[in-house]
Amino acid sequence: MKIKRIFAPDIRQALRQVRETLGSDAVILSNKKVDGGVELMAAIDYDAAAFADEPPPPAQSVSHKVRPLHQEERPVAPTRERDSKVASVTELKEQVVPKVEWSQDPVLVEMRQEMKALRRMMENELSGLSWREMADHKPENRDLFRKLMELSITPDICCELVELVSDATNADQAWRKALYHLAAKMETVGDDLLEQGGVFALIGPTGVGKTTTVAKLAARFALRHGTHQIALISTDNYRIGAQEQLNTYARILDVPVRTASTREELAVALNGLTGKRLVLIDTAGMSQRDVRLSEQLSMLDVAGQGVRSFLTLSAATDYSSLIQTIGAFGTARPEACILTKVDETGSLGGALSALIHKALPLAFVADGQKVPEDLHLARSHTLVSKAVACSTGEGGYSDEYLALALGGARANAHG
Structure with a gap:
């Protein structure tokens, strides 16, 4: 095997020298940065057989003196100590030398690190x-x-x-x-989804403003079609005061409200509201990592009721968390997204990128606590303009x- 050390100002020139000096079959053994550039150790005629599996070394043998047994001598009866020695010798002979896994071989580990x-x-x-x-x-x-x-x-x-x-x-x-x-x-869906009516559940993680958004949607619908066409349901039994908050909104809007803790109770509540044109369900907020999430989402799968879902997301959440959240709540097959807290974020780029990458349509945008003034139909150009307005251009990337x-x-x- 022929080994050569290569010096060059950068990695591209070093690799070119390796090819010119040793040919295209050369193998890079190591690399490191040095003053003035990089140093590569390359080899040709690399012996791959050196890394072939080697047979395990033979088991260690135990040497012991054997005294010949004279005819007049009788065998000594085995004692407990002698039995113990014999047993230890047998175990030693039967011991199997553990095979070294190549994934743990120090040479290969070092080579992988060098390659990385x-x-x-x-x-x-x-x-x-x-x-x-x-x-x-x-x-x-x-x-x-x-x-x-x-x-x-x-x-x-x-x-x-x-x-x-x-x-x-x-x-x-x-x-x-x-x-x-x-x-x-x-992609935006406009107001058609809500205007057609039906049963809609707002799902999403904790703290994104689902209950307030339910009230905004209910008020928006009531202003156009009257309060007698709408009803609310709460399935949030985890957050303290969640149902009281929805009850307060229901009293202000003068619309009926029901509570449901199980799938059966939800089915009963929906059956009692069949005459309503729009039913909004406020669900419990849960983290995308909560083990109970699948159980809560399965509660919405009420046979024959056609429950549809809106995924509620906060614009103040970072991109990676939004991606995880959309994936976790994807089992509920949300038809669109409602983006809240647009007024609280310093950057909208992460939210826009997440919606684009996950191809999740946007239905509404919320930018405040006022009901229903701070809920708007999603307009992609308006949201991009907000993203530009949020960017100060200060402290840019290097x-x-x-x-x-x-x-x-x-x-x-x-x-």
Whole structure:
């Protein structure tokens, strides 16, 4: 096996030297950063048989002296101590040497770590190269990518938007077209779902404002069709004061309200409200990690009642938590989403990205506590304008972070 040490200013030149010196069959043994660049250890004629399974070493043998037995001597009766020694010798002979798992082999563990480090180094180099190429060839695209990232939009969506407006003639046109395409990626359902009537359950995690949103929807419907066409049901037996809060809203709106703790009670309540055009169900808020979540969602599966669901989400929640929440509540098959607390968030980009990635339609937006004034039909262009208004543009991302984000987005798009 021939081993050679390679020095180069960066990883790309080092790999090129390896190919030129040792050929395309060379194996990278190690890599590390040094003053002035990187150092690689590469080998050719690599002996793969060195890592083949080796037979386990033979069991250790126990040597002991054996005194010949004379004819006139009689065997000594075995004692407990002698039995113990014989048993220990037998156990030692039968002992099986444990086989070393290759996943725990120190050499392979070290090689995996080296390969991961090499991969990270290459990804960083490629990300920096993509960022520099964008700056050299299309600096306006780099500026646009930076502005979109400042909205807290995920890098993959930002990258798609930049590519969609590559034909723009100036920076202002590119920005306006990018926002237009961002709004077009969002799906809204309008007011038709609620106007048609039916039985709707508001589901979602704790603290997103489901009870207040139920009151807003009820008031909005009552203003158009009268209070005699609507009824409310509460299934929240976990939060202290939840049913009292809904009862207060029901008294103000002058609409009937029922409570249900089980699926059977919910079926009875719905059967008693068959004459109502719209029935809204306020459910218990639970974390996406709560083990009782599936039990609560299954309660809404009332045979023959056609319960439909709206997923209520807070715009102040971070992107990763929104993704987890949408996935956890997906078993209830929500038809649309209601985005609350738009007035409390410093950035809407995470919420917009989550809705786009999960292809979840948006029905209503809530931006305050007033009933029903602070509930609005979802308009994608209006929400994108709010996202821009929320972004101050201060404390932007560094070039290093943006380069990694761009590289990761392009790697995911092609991988």
